[in-house]
Amino acid sequence: MFTRFLGKEYQRKKALAQAAPGPLAEYLATPFPDKNSDCREIEIVAIDLETTGLDPRKDVILSIGLVHIEQFSVKLSTAWHSIVRIDRDIPGESAVIHQITDDQSAAGAPIEELLPEVFARMAGKPMLVHYSPIEQNFISAACQRLYGAPFVVPIIDTLEIGQRVFVRRNHTIQPGDLRLFNLRPRYNLPQYKAHNALSDALATAELFLAMADNLYPGRPCRLGEFLSNR
Amino acid sequence: MEVELVEIRQFLAQRNPFVYLDQELLDELPKDIEIRYLRRGGTFPPREGFLYVVRSGAITIFDKTGELCEKLGEGDIYSVTCQLVNLSQCDRGEAAEDTLLYMLSCDRLKALCRASKAFSEHFSASVKERLRAAVNTTQESSDPTVAAMMIEVGSLVRKEPVTVESGMTIREAASVMSNKDVSSVLVLQDDKLVGLVTDRDLRKRCVAIGLNGSEPIDHIMTPEPKTIEASTLTAQALMTMTRQRFHHLPVTEHGRLIGMITATDLANQQSANSAYLAADVRKAKTVADLIEISKRLPALHMRLATASVTARHIGEAVSCLTDSITGRLLEMAEAELGPAPVPYVWMAGGSQARHEQSSHSDQDNALLLSDDFVPAQHDGYFAALAKFVSDALNACGFVYCPGDAMATNPQWRQPLKVWQGYFSRWIESPDPMSMMLSSIFFDLRPVIGAVELFAPLQKMILKKSQENRIFLAYMMANAMQHRPPLGFFRQFVLVRGGEHDDTLDLKHRGIVPITDIARVLALSLGKEPVNTVERLRACAGTPALSNDMAENLEDALELIASLRIRHQADQIRRGMQADNYVPPDQLSELEREHLKHAFKVIQTMQETMVKRFGADKLG
Numbered sequence: 001m002f003t004r005f006l007g008k009e010y011q012r013k014k015a016l017a018q019a020a021p022g023p024l025a026e027y028l029a030t031p032f033p034d035k036n037s038d039c040r041e042i043e044i045v046a047i048d049l050e051t052t053g054l055d056p057r058k059d060v061i062l063s064i065g066l067v068h069i070e071q072f073s074v075k076l077s078t079a080w081h082s083i084v085r086i087d088r089d090i091p092g093e094s095a096v097i098h099q100i101t102d103d104q105s106a107a108g109a110p111i112e113e114l115l116p117e118v119f120a121r122m123a124g125k126p127m128l129v130h131y132s133p134i135e136q137n138f139i140s141a142a143c144q145r146l147y148g149a150p151f152v153v154p155i156i157d158t159l160e161i162g163q164r165v166f167v168r169r170n171h172t173i174q175p176g177d178l179r180l181f182n183l184r185p186r187y188n189l190p191q192y193k194a195h196n197a198l199s200d201a202l203a204t205a206e207l208f209l210a211m212a213d214n215l216y217p218g219r220p221c222r223l224g225e226f227l228s229n230r
Numbered sequence: 231m232e233v234e235l236v237e238i239r240q241f242l243a244q245r246n247p248f249v250y251l252d253q254e255l256l257d258e259l260p261k262d263i264e265i266r267y268l269r270r271g272g273t274f275p276p277r278e279g280f281l282y283v284v285r286s287g288a289i290t291i292f293d294k295t296g297e298l299c300e301k302l303g304e305g306d307i308y309s310v311t312c313q314l315v316n317l318s319q320c321d322r323g324e325a326a327e328d329t330l331l332y333m334l335s336c337d338r339l340k341a342l343c344r345a346s347k348a349f350s351e352h353f354s355a356s357v358k359e360r361l362r363a364a365v366n367t368t369q370e371s372s373d374p375t376v377a378a379m380m381i382e383v384g385s386l387v388r389k390e391p392v393t394v395e396s397g398m399t400i401r402e403a404a405s406v407m408s409n410k411d412v413s414s415v416l417v418l419q420d421d422k423l424v425g426l427v428t429d430r431d432l433r434k435r436c437v438a439i440g441l442n443g444s445e446p447i448d449h450i451m452t453p454e455p456k457t458i459e460a461s462t463l464t465a466q467a468l469m470t471m472t473r474q475r476f477h478h479l480p481v482t483e484h485g486r487l488i489g490m491i492t493a494t495d496l497a498n499q500q501s502a503n504s505a506y507l508a509a510d511v512r513k514a515k516t517v518a519d520l521i522e523i524s525k526r527l528p529a530l531h532m533r534l535a536t537a538s539v540t541a542r543h544i545g546e547a548v549s550c551l552t553d554s555i556t557g558r559l560l561e562m563a564e565a566e567l568g569p570a571p572v573p574y575v576w577m578a579g580g581s582q583a584r585h586e587q588s589s590h591s592d593q594d595n596a597l598l599l600s601d602d603f604v605p606a607q608h609d610g611y612f613a614a615l616a617k618f619v620s621d622a623l624n625a626c627g628f629v630y631c632p633g634d635a636m637a638t639n640p641q642w643r644q645p646l647k648v649w650q651g652y653f654s655r656w657i658e659s660p661d662p663m664s665m666m667l668s669s670i671f672f673d674l675r676p677v678i679g680a681v682e683l684f685a686p687l688q689k690m691i692l693k694k695s696q697e698n699r700i701f702l703a704y705m706m707a708n709a710m711q712h713r714p715p716l717g718f719f720r721q722f723v724l725v726r727g728g729e730h731d732d733t734l735d736l737k738h739r740g741i742v743p744i745t746d747i748a749r750v751l752a753l754s755l756g757k758e759p760v761n762t763v764e765r766l767r768a769c770a771g772t773p774a775l776s777n778d779m780a781e782n783l784e785d786a787l788e789l790i791a792s793l794r795i796r797h798q799a800d801q802i803r804r805g806m807q808a809d810n811y812v813p814p815d816q817l818s819e820l821e822r823e824h825l826k827h828a829f830k831v832i833q834t835m836q837e838t839m840v841k842r843f844g845a846d847k848l849g
Contacts, residue, residue: 073333074265079235187267188328190286192237199237202265206330209267214328217269 008032008227011152019149027119032154033126035224039212042223044069044156045121046128046205048197049135050098052091056141060086061111062100064118065197067205069128072212074205080117081198083108098196111142122153126223130180130204132157132230155228158183158207165211183207187214235260242283242332245305246819247352255345264333274323275311280333282308287329288719290728293319298728301326301719305819309353312336358778361785361831364824365792383467384460386496387481387489393418394447396425400436401443403427414478414490417451423487425451428478457482458491466543468496511554517562517622520555524626527551528802531589535799541791542763545586552582555626556595556619557678563618570615571608573600573680579635583675584745585761586791588798590808593620593628594635594670596642598683603645612643635670646683650690657694660704668705669742672749673760688758695753699844702754706845709746710836712738714829718822721815734817736797737810740790740825743832744783747839751775754843762787774842779835786828793821 009032016028033042047066053059061084068078083100085108090100118139129135132155140151162183166173176182180203181191187210192199212221238260242248248256265285266276274289275282282289289302299320302308310321343350351359392410394403396419407415407429417425427447435441435450456476458467460483467479477493493509507526514520527548534544560576579594581587597612616637624630637643644652656664656671672691676684695701715725715734722730723739734740748765751757757768763784770780797816798808814822840846 072266076235076238076263076265077261079261188287189267189330194237198235206265206267209265210269210328210330213267213269213272218272 008152008154011150015149015152019143020147022147023116023119024143024147024149024151027123028149028152030123033124033223035222035227037223038220039156039223039226040072040220043125044128044205044208045125046074046201046208047118047122047135048129048200048204049138050100050197051134051138052086052088052094054134056137059138060084060088061138061142062086062090062094062098062105063108063197064114065199065201066118066121067198067201068121068125069205069209072209074202074209076202078121079198079202080121081196082114082117084111084114085109112146115139115142115146126154126156126227128156128158128204128208130157130200130207131159132228136230154223155230156208156226157228157230158204158211160228161208161211161215161226165215180204180207184210187211238263238332241285241305244819245283245307246823247307247349250348250352251342251346255342259334259342262334262338264335266331266333268325268329268331270325270328272325272329274325274329275308276331277333278311279336281312281336281339283332283334284308285330285332288326289323289329290326291320291323294322298716298724298726300717301724301728303720309339312339313353358782358785360827361782361789361824364820364827365785365788382460383458383462383464383479383481383491384483384488386464386491387460388495389489391416391480391487391489393487394427395419396446396448398447399444400432400441400447400450403447404432404443407432412490413492416455416480416487416490417447423455423457423480424448425453426455426478426480427451430477455480457487459483460488463539464496467491468547471496507551508554511551511558514558517559517625520558520622521625524555524628527589527627528808531795532799532802535795541788541795542586544795545581545584545588545791548589548591549582549585549587552587552591552628553578553677556623559619559622560615560678562622563615566618567611567614571611572602573683574598574612575676575679575681575683576619576637577684578675578677579670580673582677583673583760586745588795588808589627589802590798591628592631593623594631595620595623595637595677596635596671596674597637597644598649598676598687599643599645600680600683601645601647609640609643613638613640616643631670633666633670635667646687649687653687653691654694657691657698657701660701665704665708668708668749669746672705672753675760692753692756692758696756702750703844703848705746705750705753706839706843707848709743709750710840710845712742712746713836714739714743714832717826717829718814718817721813723814733811733813734825735810736790736794736812740828740832741787741794743836744787744790747783747832747835750839750843774839779831782831783835786831789824789828793817793825 012028012032016025019025019028045066045068047064049061050063051059051061063081063083065081068075083104086105090102090105095101127135136151136155143149143151159178162178163173166177180200184191184203184207187207189206189210192203215221239256242259243256248259251259268274268276284302284304284306286304289308291299291302293299343353392406392412393416394406396417403415414426414428416423417427425448427450431450431452441450456474457480458470460481470476471479471493479491480487481489481491507523507530510523511520514523531544531548534547556576564570575598577596577598579596581591582594597616599612620630620636620638630636635642713726715723715731717724719730722732723734725731745762748762751769751774752759752765754774755769755772757765759765759768766775766780766784769775770777793812794810797812801808817825
């Protein structure tokens with residue numbers, strides 16, 4: 001994991017060299033947090049995306065929700081949610097899940113106007129997500145297209161942590177066990193009715209606090225322990 | 231606000247005191263929230279400087295000695311760390327379950343307090359102000375269809391008062407009355423009310439005894455008649471009339487005479503009210519008549535409760551009616567058995583004596599006989615009298631006392647000297663038996679008969695009890711059998727030691743403790759009243775009871791008693807047997823909170839009194 005994370009810093013510098021001047025380059029110029037820092041002390045940004053599908057080559061981002069963790073508390077004052085204006089109709093099958101309509105999307109902002117805000121918030125912080133490939137790959141795909149370089153970020157993935165907890169306890173994992181809203185009740189977290197990018201980012205942030213506090217009860221938790229290999 | 235945070239807004243908006251914030255402030259609220267997780271066993275509060283709302287899970291709060299203070303469940307609020315002056319001993323805790331907390335910084339809390347008065351009162355108001363407000367809200371929630379009892383008596387006054395001058399002859403006054411077609415007239419002297427004359431006075435005090443019509447009216451008037459302010463509720467006017475057996479009441483507005491109301495005015499205004507029932511009781515010819523009338527008591531109880539008459543006044547109304555029924559039964563008994571061989575007084579004990587009866591109370595009574603009583607000669611008569619009244623009361627719904635504290639029990643049908651002996655023994659060498667009887671016989675009131683027999687007994691009780699500290703210590707120790715709960719946790723009642731009850735026993739955990747406190751105080755100070763509120767008022771402002779505490783206890787009693795009355799009225803309405811047990815899920819969040827304050831007041835006073843009377847040193 002140590003070398004992998006060194007790899008992240010290496011990837012960051014490499015992408016920084018490739019990126020066109022602008023928001024991504026500015027983001028990449030900020031060093032990542034020290035893997036030995038205590039996740040009870042540092043800032044972490046929980047993020048969730050709604051997309052038109054699962055393939056970053058064909059599908060696009062529909063909405064972005066994020067919220068910051070500071071001092072091991074979720075700060076709702078940092079909550080941010082934006083709808084992306086996209087260049088196509090929203091496929092009906094995905095609309096059932098995210099419930100974003102074409103009208104709402106048309107009232108949103110283009111992704112190139114939203115990404116700078118995301119980068120400004122994420123600079124120097126780990127990204128907290130539940131099942132990281134979606135966020136990582138969709139933002140990266142947009143970056144390649146807009147700035148000619150990938151999106152590099154240290155990732156904390158609550159799905160991976162959940163998986164580790166199951167394995168450590170010798171529990172067999174049933175289909176669906178690792179889904180965000182099936183993991184939360186295990187930590188006595190409430191069920192939210194709404195499902196959108198912000199409420200899911202918030203749900204992920206709460207889940208992380210619960211997982212970290214249970215894995216490292218009342219003591220410092222090293223960021224490196226939580227970072228994903230991706 | 232991000233529309234996505236709507237759920238957090240909704241969660242907070244339905245919770246006290248956030249309910250008091252207006253929509254705009256509520257919309258802004260979520261962004262001031264921080265969310266924090268505590269695993270089971272984690273230390274609470276995790277950080278100083280915040281108000282906490284439990285979103286899920288549970289928190290246990292302890293005092294400095296490790297005693298459980300309260301348990302917070304979903305939606306419960308903890309604001310101790312934001313209070314300027316921390317009076318609470320309960321400031322440490324831990325998560326009893328994995329818990330998610332919403333946090334609001336004390337700075338933001340202060341800003342909200344500045345923005346909303348109602349919100350701020352929740353944090354700044356003293357327990358006293360909050361209890362008072364709670365009592366006021368329960369009394370406001372009246373049902374308009376049955377709000378007749380809430381009408382002010384001033385609105386029933388139909389014409390200018392008919393008055394005559396002091397010194398006028400009886401004949402002149404009578405002609406004024408017949409000219410104006412009224413059944414009563416007010417006597418004035420220098421524009422001041424000095425007397426009241428009714429048709430009845432003309433008959434009984436003049437015609438029947440052959441008094442000359444040229445005598446001054448002053449000879450037959452009732453001097454210094456009781457008046458009532460126009461703003462008084464008809465319900466209260468009724469109580470006054472029923473209790474003092476008045477039929478006419480002059481009405482004043484800011485002290486100025488504006489007219490007269492009669493019991494008939496009130497009866498016309500509402501047919502199912504207690505004056506109407508009282509009149510029927512007086513007219514009743516047979517026990518069967520009284521049984522029929524008694525069947526209307528639950529309905530009266532229900533109507534009074536729905537019309538938001540205070541619990542105290544409902545207790546008075548029901549007790550007055552029981553008094554009337556008892557009085558009428560004794561008349562019937564005497565008609566059947568003949569006049570009593572020696573003077574006697576029929577005494578009520580317990581809730582009837584305290585004027586705190588509900589429509590399903592047991593009967594507690596006793597006979598106090600003249601010392602001329604010779605058992606072999608006279609007891610046959612009084613046994614029959616007691617049986618007649620007690621059986622009839624039972625048939626009327628005032629069921630036999632399970633502890634046999636009734637005049638039918640020969641032990642409680644005794645001459646004055648025997649009663650004095652009983653009380654001497656109970657007070658001078660208290661034992662479990664006398665403690666058991668204390669709630670009945672230390673609340674004793676003469677109902678009807680040779681009332682003068684009672685005074686020496688009462689005098690002796692108050693003198694002895696006042697002097698006997700060990701007796702008072704026993705009484706207080708006994709009172710500690712009934713302690714208020716700590717509060718609520720989820721759908722349970724949280725009691726000392728962390729146990730959970732499924733239902734709240736309003737009587738034994740709320741009303742009885744206050745009644746007991748008032749009894750011990752009154753006995754320790756030699757105060758005559760038996761009604762709990764009157765006792766508290768009589769003892770207020772002494773070293774044993776501050777004025778503030780007296781008012782707090784009075785408000786706590788009214789709050790709990792009115793909840794009980796509404797609970798029972800609701801059961802009666804649904805055709806169920808009325809009881810004292812309220813499941814916590816039937817209480818609103820606000821009621822729970824008010825109750826918690828009331829419990830706290832009772833708990834504080836109990837602890838003070840245990841120390842004061844040395845009940846903790848009894849072993």
